[in-house]
Amino acid sequence: MKKVIVGNHAVSWGVQLARTEVISAYPITPQTQVVEQLSEMCASGELNARFIKVESEHSAMAACMGASAAGARAFTATSSQGLALMHELLHWAAGARHPIVMADINRSLGPGWNIWTEQTDSLAQRDTGWVQLYCETNQEVLDTTIMSFRLAEQVNLPVMLVLDAFYLSHTAEPVDIPDRELVDAFLPKRQARLKLDTAEPHSFNALVPPASYMEMRHALQEAMREARTAFDEVEEEWEQRFGRRYGAVEAYHTDDADLVLVTSGTVTSTARHVIDQRRAAGERVGLVKIKMFRPFPTETLRAALAGIARVAVLDRNLSPGRGGIFAEELRAALYDVPAEDRPQVYGYVLGLGGRDIRPDTIDTVIERTRAAAAPDREDLWVGLLGDDGAPATTGRAQTSADSLPGVEA
Template sequence: MTKKVAKEVSVAVAEAVAQCNVDVISAYPITPQTHIVEHLAELVNNGELDAEYIPVESEHAAMSACIGAAATGARTFTSTSAQGLLLMYENLFIASGLRLPIVMALVNRSVSAPISIWNDHSDVMSMRDAGWIHFFAENGQEAVDLIYHAYKVAEKALLPVAVNIDGFILSHVVEPVTFLDQNLLDKYLPPLKMKYKLDPKNPITIGAIGVPEIYTEAKKAQDEALKASYKIILQAWKDFEKLTGRRYLPVETYQMEDAEVAIVIMGSLAENAMNAVDILRAKGKKVGVVRIRLWRPFPTKDFLKAIGKVKALCVVDRAVSHGATGGPVGIEVRSALYQSNKRPRVLNLIAGLSGRDVTKEDFVEIFEKTFETLSKKPTTPYEIYGVKE
């Protein structure tokens, strides 16, 4: 049996983490992720979750504690946002380099300065090369399901996983969410058994110095492991579909069967983009949406298949890559296209910074701007959308 209830998404995420029978939770409060770790603290305090809750003095310490706990074979969880993630930064690379299956809910928030507590993807893009697996949730149900999935993947691939949830836009809304029955989840997610872990009865060394003669080989092995996690991710989603009927793919599409123009996007704003598709389809415009759920490892083949035979793409980034030729996703998309014979026009817009609204009407305008590129000479246009003059 499964149960469907209305929950604040942050609370739902916390309850999904608790269902995964975590052993150690280590976190420091920061807006807008605080409700997740607050609710987990309540569950532990009330005796509803048998776990060690470590209220540390900083996010750096939170990830340090997770690293130590995971290295002993404990199932671990943490959560953060923005500056909190940046304070963890050193340890993010250690977690992935040591191949530790830590799961983190990253409730995306703008990075200062100027200070902003609102949502965009500037925090997650700062760690795109840290060696973590990354998923982006579109709604509350996906956020819960991706937590279940994250532990399954992390413990099979032996890599840390970040589940990205748009701050406030998603984290603080109340949505209907279906939780897995505990017996069903236990079949999907068996107890963690790590072959190599810190154990006084069987001493090993973890994190020894990487001299020049072995460092490159270690990084090569880590990169191959991240790429190999793709098959593990797909299989875990297939297993999840068999249990629940809910199907997930690395790249999702909407009305792409005959689309001539498409928007590429990640996260919760995809739903507004799909509303714009419905408006334009009613007017006879052949438009669609391509939503990237799996950010790392980047699903190049899935993406190229998803875009079909479109003539033009607009990549809507929610972070600025200062001094570059586009946003982080835009740069990734152009790189993927360069590996194929497909050459649609590519427009790259930065939108929705610091939680600024990007409405369905805005997406209609973005589609129209993308259509305009078809009548112009090929360029690599890149702009920040909606800047006030």
């Protein structure tokens, strides 16, 4: 069944088809449509779930933890400040190995208040032990939502699926909504073995002494490693049943490319368009889309990028004091590639706070990458405005003309 729906509703449909048992969420722009539609679905009976309308995001995650610990399939959705408020419990949910699924609608963090898209909120949670899957289209959102439950329950890790504010959350696209029976076959009812059960009472999450804690962290790391391959298996099965797959990493026209863009989220679609145009003009450019950020698909990325001269990473996020987070992670991943095959990585920071990333923005990225033999710094800023409010000249720093956040001309 095809429907034209916004990304937020693609999430809701996925949650409904997954027969989620407990939902707990707190409203925040731009996530609100997710919880609104889920409320409607619960109210109408389309979805047989308990929706706990909590008083905060931390309680939303806490309620999901409780529900998941008691064996239920649990879901929440949030964004930005809400995700930041959950931070402590993201650790808790992962450490307790709860297969909770959460949708995060990427939104920038205040202050000042900004409701538009940026990935810093989700990326800031990278060390919490959650699987992170970034989406490019509403179809991918729906498919990823359902696959996330399957993956989460398979490896006992929580999964965060991530979509851009507005560009996906509020943008309507045609989406093929799979049949319920087919989804049921793909995702049976959750069967938790270790759970809160009066017939087999255990305590969970008690004080763990140094003698045992490290092994549990190791087990978490091993679960993440397992999640990497499990994701491919899950997608394999999804593809067999529904004919679609996305890949933890998607390589697009990279085989003969001398310059490859690395993207995630909706920027990918814009970049795809630019690549197509430049390919048509005979330029050897390509694209790598990173869907899975945690576990980080290091091997896959090395295979996709080894031997390519220049890699330009588009980071709609910022780790202040360092730069773009994808670029940083990618550099680390590629460091062990033999020097002769190791690409030069250009890390571009752009589109923060929902600023448009247009094809000409990407053109700028490509041109600046081609213009310099090597980046002179880790963070290369694109699209900054000057003090006069006009677009800053390429390579002009925001604050000082002597400190160029760009490439030597």
